[in-house]
Amino acid sequence: MATTMDLKQLFEKASALAGYSFAEVAAAHGLTVPADLRRNKGWVGQLLEAALGASAGSQALQDFPELGVELKTIPLNAAGKPLETTFVCTTPLTQVTGLTWADSNVRNKLQCVLWIPIDGRREIPLAQRCIGTAFLWQPTAEEEHLLQQDWQEHMDRIALGQVETITAHQGQVLQLRPKAANSRVLTDAIGPGGELIQTLPRGFYLKTQFTEQIIQRTFAL
Known part of the structure; x- marks a missing residue:
């Protein structure tokens, strides 16, 4: 169970997945591999959460909150x-006054x-695609500064x-961009005059050049 797992055990478990195909990991956990990810965008993440015993689900917690x-x-x-940006979390669009980076x-x-x-x-069938070498990352002081700067800029504009x-x-x-299943999904946000407006939900995403730098530094590419 995830509750009794420490960081070393989690990392070892993730490292042990390297080289296995999605089909092999899915079979071990009684899951079916979809034909593609067009209608199953979060499937790979769910597969790995199942394989590693993540406990948070879709809550606004880390996937392994106890760690x-x-x-x-x-x-x-x-x-x-990296082929795409990395979703971090949904963005608060109302009641943002007093929100700080430290509490974000x-x-x-x-x-x-x-x-x-x-x-x-994409040219490789989904079932045959493999898992790579896991690694743990914590932002450097410089990376955190850049993240905080962007977050503050986005949140200031939302507040305004x-x-x-x-x-x-x-x-x-x-970056900040719409995060919704379709254009009919709307949520409250602050309008130009301080009134409530309806808009698409937004999400924070890490840009690919940022994650590419993390990959390059980690694997000394």
Whole structure:
């Protein structure tokens, strides 16, 4: 059980998955591999959560709250470059006054991450794709500074009622963009005049150049 597992055991468990295909891990846990990820976007994360005994589910906690560890998969291409941005957490769009970086869910989620690289090549059938070498990451002082700077900039604009003017290009390492199943899913946000408006939910994502730097530094590429 996850509750009796320490960080060393979790890391060993994650490291032991390296080289196994999704089909092999899924079979070991009684799960079915979907044909592709178009309608099953979070499936790989769910597979690895099952394999490692993550306990948080979709709560606003780390995946292993008792260890203070968040699990993140990172799909890579043949050259070892990240293929997509990494979702961190949903973004608060109301009642943001007084919210600080120290108390933010972004900081909470990123204080210690168990990264699991995965084969993201779309030309390989999903069942045959393999899991890579897991590694633990904590932001350096410089990385945390960049994350905090971007988070503060995004949150200031949300507080000022400018959420709909924020684009994915903004932020050096952390971007803000819509996070919804479809365009009919709307939520409350602060409007330009301080009134409540309806808008798409937003999520914080790590930009690929940031995660690429983490990969390069970790594996000395």
